[in-house]
Amino acid sequence: MNILVTGGAGYVGSHAVKCLTANGHNVWVYDNLVYGHKAAAPADRLVVGDLHESEKLVKLFKEHDIEAVMHFAAYAFVGESVTDPAKYYQNNVVGTLSLLDAMRECGVKKIVFSSTCATYGVPQQVPIPEDHPQSPINPYGYTKLVIERAMEDYRHAYDLGYAALRYFNASGASADGSIGEDHTPETHLIPLVLDVALGKRESITVFGTDYPTPDGSCIRDYIHVDDLADAHLAALKQLEPGKSLKLNLGTGRGMSVKEVIGICEDVTGKRIATVLGERREGDPPELVANPQTAEDAIGWKAKRSMRETIESAWAWHSSHPDGFAD
Numbered sequence: 001m002n003i004l005v006t007g008g009a010g011y012v013g014s015h016a017v018k019c020l021t022a023n024g025h026n027v028w029v030y031d032n033l034v035y036g037h038k039a040a041a042p043a044d045r046l047v048v049g050d051l052h053e054s055e056k057l058v059k060l061f062k063e064h065d066i067e068a069v070m071h072f073a074a075y076a077f078v079g080e081s082v083t084d085p086a087k088y089y090q091n092n093v094v095g096t097l098s099l100l101d102a103m104r105e106c107g108v109k110k111i112v113f114s115s116t117c118a119t120y121g122v123p124q125q126v127p128i129p130e131d132h133p134q135s136p137i138n139p140y141g142y143t144k145l146v147i148e149r150a151m152e153d154y155r156h157a158y159d160l161g162y163a164a165l166r167y168f169n170a171s172g173a174s175a176d177g178s179i180g181e182d183h184t185p186e187t188h189l190i191p192l193v194l195d196v197a198l199g200k201r202e203s204i205t206v207f208g209t210d211y212p213t214p215d216g217s218c219i220r221d222y223i224h225v226d227d228l229a230d231a232h233l234a235a236l237k238q239l240e241p242g243k244s245l246k247l248n249l250g251t252g253r254g255m256s257v258k259e260v261i262g263i264c265e266d267v268t269g270k271r272i273a274t275v276l277g278e279r280r281e282g283d284p285p286e287l288v289a290n291p292q293t294a295e296d297a298i299g300w301k302a303k304r305s306m307r308e309t310i311e312s313a314w315a316w317h318s319s320h321p322d323g324f325a326d
């Protein structure tokens with residue numbers, strides 16, 4: 001299939017590109033490189049462009065006879081979305097509407113969209129099923145929810161086929177060590193802990209130790225980025241015009257911040273200096289997926305263990321201490 005991958009030079013997108021290519025798809029990466037890395041995308045497949053450039057997208061769709069879009073491009077810093085929501089609504093909502101317009105103009109009727117468990121807000125029930133109320137607690141989550149809603153309306157009116165894939169915490173790196181996680185600034189737990197192991201940071205701060213969890217630190221569902229890539233492939237296979245899929249992508253297994261630090265110590269063989277700190281604003285105590293719907297609908301479930309996830313992250317970070325260094 002001819003597929004356009006927006007945000008394909010970013011963390012999750014680049015792993016999906018690798019997986020799609022390995023499975024025989026003809027892939028084009030579309031990324032403005034604001035946060036992406038040139039080296040993360042195949043050189044002969046990268047088109048540098050922005051979501052807002054609808055005409056450029058139309059040209060690409062026609063030129064390469066694009067049949068489906070995988071849409072990763074977005075801004076994803078939760079804290080920044082609170083202080084500068086305009087930036088998030090403009091990019092994640094207006095940018096995506098421009099992409100959807102270009103698709104409509106060219107008759108491209110399949111899209112796999114990077115949504116997030118942040119659309120659920122503070123869960124009333126854990127593990128979280130897909131029909132849990134969606135009530136985000138930050139603008140980032142709202143931008144993703146708005147697009148889920150727009151896609152549903154476009155499905156109804158224009159026969160769009162879409163998959164809204166609600167990721168939990170994307171983690172780890174490609175098994176061959178060629179690509180991995182490199183966000184600037186880095187805010188995610190695992191890369192920050194591994195930076196301490198590498199001596200790039202003095203310590204990791206545990207954000208909150210008085211949560212109603214067994215060890216008092218927050219619980220998350222860390223899903224290997226290659227498992228996410230596999231899910232994208234599986235969702236694409238099931239997509240048809242007019243069909244919708246709304247799926248949680250997680251392992252169903254919760255891990256506390258302290259447990260993550262413990263596994264990182266084990267994998268790296270280094271002691272991680274840890275500071276017990278205050279809660280970070282906007283962090284729900286526990287976010288864990290119920291991944292059963294994904295298994296039933298697309299025959300997918302997470303295969304990689306938490307240890308494998310952290311081992312792959314360590315292999316990447318220790319061999320690329322400066323990330324892509326671009």
Ligand SMILES: NC(=O)c1ccc[n+]([C@@H]2O[C@H](COP(=O)([O-])OP(=O)(O)OC[C@H]3O[C@@H](n4cnc5c(N)ncnc54)[C@H](O)[C@@H]3O)[C@@H](O)[C@H]2O)c1
Nearest residue numbers: 007010011012032034035036050051073074076114167170
């Ligand atoms: N990393 C996670 O744990 C996580 C969890 C849930 C959802 N998500 C979602 O998954 C997607 C990918 O996340 P990531 O961690 O790989 O982020 P990332 O920043 O590494 O990748 C996003 C890519 O999109 C590009 N981009 C942004 N705006 C663009 C625009 N207007 N035009 C063209 N390109 C643009 C960036 O340059 C970057 O390469 C995002 O939509 C994010 O919201 C990520």
Ligand SMILES: O=c1ccn([C@@H]2O[C@H](COP(=O)(O)OP(=O)(O)O[C@H]3O[C@H](CO)[C@@H](O)[C@H](O)[C@H]3O)[C@@H](O)[C@H]2O)c(=O)[nH]1
Nearest residue numbers: 076116117118168169187188189205206207218257280283
């Ligand atoms: O220095 C740190 C960094 C993080 N944490 C904690 O570690 C957990 C994971 O945090 P982080 O890696 O920042 O991920 P989340 O805040 O859970 O958010 C990520 O995962 C969401 C889905 O769960 C996505 O929507 C977001 O885009 C993505 O940033 C949370 O409990 C944090 O409080 C710390 O204790 N110390």
